[in-house]
Amino acid sequence: xxxxxxxxxxxxxxxxxxxxxxxxxxxxxxxxxxxxxxxxxxxxxxxxxxxxxxxxxxxxxxxxxxxxxxxxxxxxxxxxxxxxxxxxxxxxxxxxxxxxxxxxxxxxxxxxxxxxxxxxxxxxxxxxxxxxxxxxxxxxxxxxxxxxxxxxxxxxxxxxxxxxxxxxxxxxxxxxxxxxxxxxxxxxxxxxxxxxxxxxxxxxxxxxxxxxxxxxxxxxxxxxxxxxxxxxxxxxxxxxxxxxxxxxxxxxxxxxxxxxxxxxxxxxxxxxxxxxxxxxxxxxxxxxxxxxxxxxxxxxxxxxxxxxxxxxxxxxxxxxxxxxxxxxxxxxxxxxxxxxxxxxxxxxxxxxxxxxxxxxxxxxxxxxxxxxxxxxxxxxxxxxxxxxxxxxxxxxxxxxxxxxxxxxxxxxxxxxxxxxxxxxxxxxxxxxxxxxxxxxxxxxxxxxxxxxxxxxxxxxxxxxxxxxxxxxxxxxxxxxxxxxxxxxxxxxxxxxxxxxxxxxxxxxxxxxxxxxxxxxxxxxxxxxxxxxxxxxxxxxxxxxxxxxxxxxxxxxxxxxxxxxxxxxxxxxxxxxxxxxxxxxxxxxxxxxxxxxxxxxxxxxxxxxxxxxxxxxxxxxxxxxxxx
Amino acid sequence: xxxxxxxxxxxxxxxxxxxxxxxxxxxxxxxxxxxxxxxxxxxxxxxxxxxxxxxxxxxxxxxxxxxxxxxxxxxxxxxxxxxxxxxxxxxxxxxxxxxxxxxxxxxxxxxxxxxxxxxxxxxxxxxxxxxxxxxxxxxxxxxxxxxxxxxxxxxxxxxxxxxxxxxxxxxxxxxxxxxxxxxxxxxxxxxxxxxxxxxxxxxxxxxxxxxxxxxxxxxxxxxxxxxxxxxxxxxxxxxxxxxxxxxxxxxxxxxxxxxxxxxxxxxxxxxxxxxxxxxxxxxxxxxxxxxxxxxxxxxxxxxxxxxxxxxxxxxxxxxxxxxxxxxxxxxxxx
Ligand SMILES: [Cu+2]
Numbered sequence: 034x035x036x037x038x039x040x041x042x043x044x045x046x047x048x049x050x051x052x053x054x055x056x057x058x059x060x061x062x063x064x065x066x067x068x069x070x071x072x073x074x075x076x077x078x079x080x081x082x083x084x085x086x087x088x089x090x091x092x093x094x095x096x097x098x099x100x101x102x103x104x105x106x107x108x109x110x111x112x113x114x115x116x117x118x119x120x121x122x123x124x125x126x127x128x129x130x131x132x133x134x135x136x137x138x139x140x141x142x143x144x145x146x147x148x149x150x151x152x153x154x155x156x157x158x159x160x161x162x163x164x165x166x167x168x169x170x171x172x173x174x175x176x177x178x179x180x181x182x183x184x185x186x187x188x189x190x191x192x193x194x195x196x197x198x199x200x201x202x203x204x205x206x207x208x209x210x211x212x213x214x215x216x217x218x219x220x221x222x223x224x225x226x227x228x229x230x231x232x233x234x235x236x237x238x239x240x241x242x243x244x245x246x247x248x249x250x251x252x253x254x255x256x257x258x259x260x261x262x263x264x265x266x267x268x269x270x271x272x273x274x275x276x277x278x279x280x281x282x283x284x285x286x287x288x289x290x291x292x293x294x295x296x297x298x299x300x301x302x303x304x305x306x307x308x309x310x311x312x313x314x315x316x317x318x319x320x321x322x323x324x325x326x327x328x329x330x331x332x333x334x335x336x337x338x339x340x341x342x343x344x345x346x347x348x349x350x351x352x353x354x355x356x357x358x359x360x361x362x363x364x365x366x367x368x369x370x371x372x373x374x375x376x377x378x379x380x381x382x383x384x385x386x387x388x389x390x391x392x393x394x395x396x397x398x399x400x401x402x403x404x405x406x407x408x409x410x411x412x413x414x415x416x417x418x419x420x421x422x423x424x425x426x427x428x429x430x431x432x433x434x435x436x437x438x439x440x441x442x443x444x445x446x447x448x449x450x451x452x453x454x455x456x457x458x459x460x461x462x463x464x465x466x467x468x469x470x471x472x473x474x475x476x477x478x479x480x481x482x483x484x485x486x487x488x489x490x491x492x493x494x495x496x497x498x499x500x501x502x503x504x505x506x507x508x509x510x511x512x513x514x515x516x517x518x519x520x521x522x523x524x525x526x527x528x529x530x531x532x533x534x535x536x537x538x539x540x541x542x543x544x545x546x547x548x549x550x551x552x553x554x555x556x557x558x559x560x561x562x563x564x565x566x567x568x569x570x571x572x573x574x575x576x577x578x579x580x581x582x583x584x585x586x587x588x589x590x591x592x593x594x595x596x597x598x599x600x601x602x603x604x605x606x607x608x609x610x611x612x613x614x615x616x617x618x619x620x621x622x623x624x625x626x627x628x629x630x631x632x633x634x635x636x637x638x639x640x641x642x643x644x645x646x647x648x649x650x651x652x653x654x655x656x657x658x659x660x
Numbered sequence: 661x662x663x664x665x666x667x668x669x670x671x672x673x674x675x676x677x678x679x680x681x682x683x684x685x686x687x688x689x690x691x692x693x694x695x696x697x698x699x700x701x702x703x704x705x706x707x708x709x710x711x712x713x714x715x716x717x718x719x720x721x722x723x724x725x726x727x728x729x730x731x732x733x734x735x736x737x738x739x740x741x742x743x744x745x746x747x748x749x750x751x752x753x754x755x756x757x758x759x760x761x762x763x764x765x766x767x768x769x770x771x772x773x774x775x776x777x778x779x780x781x782x783x784x785x786x787x788x789x790x791x792x793x794x795x796x797x798x799x800x801x802x803x804x805x806x807x808x809x810x811x812x813x814x815x816x817x818x819x820x821x822x823x824x825x826x827x828x829x830x831x832x833x834x835x836x837x838x839x840x841x842x843x844x845x846x847x848x849x850x851x852x853x854x855x856x857x858x859x860x861x862x863x864x865x866x867x868x869x870x871x872x873x874x875x876x877x878x879x880x881x882x883x884x885x886x887x888x889x890x891x892x893x894x895x896x897x898x899x900x901x902x903x904x905x906x907x908x909x910x911x912x913x914x915x916x917x918x919x920x921x922x923x924x925x926x927x928x929x930x931x932x933x934x935x936x937x938x939x940x941x942x943x944x945x946x947x948x949x950x951x952x953x954x955x956x957x958x959x960x961x962x963x964x965x966x967x968x969x970x971x972x973x974x975x976x977x978x979x980x981x982x983x984x985x986x987x988x989x990x991x992x993x994x
Contacts, residue, residue, distance in 0.1 A: 269844025314740025342847035367748030371740030411837020486872035494683030
């Protein structure tokens, strides 16, 4: 066997050099880069929030100018929603998918690398606005016509429109890669009814992305056309429509909310069963609930627009639809509860975060139901109640499972455990900070405080809630920093992790920690949902993890049939290459050229992009499938 | 009605406004539609609280039987489907259908008034102030004011809203939900107050730099007081009575002021800023930002950019005499 490992290592290894780092297409490296980069954006977005909360800590504070405050709240939302919440989940998926599916890489490794580089560069592009002092300042949903040149003449909103457009390229190709991977690159026997719930959730999300992102791209292109090419898509004075932006944005935006929470719910569905020592209750219901949430997510966008003067009948319809979508979420909730009820759980830090997540999930879900009730939403919309709701949803259902998930998979990723004692402190500080910080925002909303105001007068009666909110938010921030500290500390000095430290059931835990670059020495053959628990669950057929194809002649993995995952043929995976980095750099040049309207450079970059694409698509292994 | 007789009244209102440290909460409504919405809200809060408590019990009870070790612990499977179907699908469906049906009567009762309103006013959003227009008995004559809406108590008032620039949202929490002001579109809405009082409202849709200072006040008064007020607003300006006033009037006409502001009955016809015909009668200046006192008025005219950075009104660097005269003149416009 040693010789097999050596041969595989030779085929798959990325050299430890600068060239190696820049050219790698290893999904595990890319996944970790996604995670780290997304966390950097989380910290930046958090700093922006910290500055805002300092302004709002008391009435009539003016140390931030209105202009600075408006840039900060816009960048906070944009960064967190677009450059943290979704990419951090892509990080998990990139890292975990091939390991969970029993394959050696994603379907298109080079596309994967491109998706990361474009994510990174789009973020750098967005943040160059900081150095010009022209950060986007019209809110993360940037309602027209406030974003039109007439009302926003500097580059601020060009950064927004082009930066998001750039990011959608990254997200779209990433999503296509996940769909392709889910349907073709799985271990033999990993049939559709054996997919881990995390795969179901990310797959659903990937489909949603593919259908939702075009609306955002179109909106951003129109906006930029309006601003820089003198068009009038969103300019009512010239026959355009301000509502067109709102519809385009929310047709994208509401599915996006599910895109950034479903995979995190998927993480919970992986962690909870492990610590309950049983498979998840109602696997089929959870999978169906996940998919139906993704589908229904496209039918509720109008609930962001109940105050825009729509006809009552259409509001009633979207109100009903928004309530319907609660049901699949409740099904998932009760699946976790039922899993707990049928078990004697073990409490470790990852599980604590999942329990905290369930609590916040319920609060965020219930406040969501309140906003779906049309007349009440007329009062709630655009107040701090909505700010509270969105933070319960995004922190509760994204950040808590993400951090819990990192406590869970960090040993797999690095070979070291995170500190458990610090982990518990970390959880309680975050959980208490979260509730002290964000719960009072509900009350601020009920007291009539609108969102997005850079200051408020002492006579409005909002002083106390805001003081408490600011203090809670700082406590919460300390909790997040404790996590960062735990990662840094444990990366160096943490206890060494075994291959399967939590005695979990899915395939990623059958590898060493961290896994070898080729993931599996033997491509496993899967016969149940919980291959590593077969000794105890005793399913009718047993998986085979130690015997099977080794595929040592080149970078090979098994291509399988979409539904039942019968082996179809071998796939030749691509070698390391600088091409994704080069293409991403050319795109970066293109976007800067568009931003500064250097048309010559834009043209040159477009031509280079064409050439690079041709080079990319040039067949290398005519007899095999191509990555 | 002369200015001096109305003055104590508006002073009193101003004091009331200053003493108003109570938050403009929609859970303490002052009108019938807001009351209905608040009742719906309390129900939702009650239901949510019950659901939350039940779920937390379901979450915490199984944690009472824990085990300490994870490695090689036994594993078992199956079960739980019934709990999922009943707790996750059936019960939520019943609650949600009930909530939905329960909300429908409130929706229809709050979206339109029960009878056709006798009065209709128009509210236009500007960055960052509200233009308010009243129709009068003479169809060709309208009264325009700013940032302050007077309505008779117990009467349904129709409101037509639109925007002159970007999207805004009109919101007086104690009286009604929000209605967006969207450029290129006129939305209809209605207001009602069942208790006399001063209600603070604010723009709720982010509309740029000074979105935080786009306030509005609704003054609900008895039918007689309201009629008085409207008559006062209909009257054209009185000719300046003191020398200071006439100096101010001259400065206003000569300077840039008249390019942006209208004073009905004079040569000032600007439309970029609020109508100032009866500015002296208003409670606040600059869309609820500062109280309408001589000192604040003078400060505003001297340095609007310093008070509310980014507004369309420039800082004009006036000399002290014209500044005082202007303030005196504007204050006299009741
Ligand atoms: Cu506004």
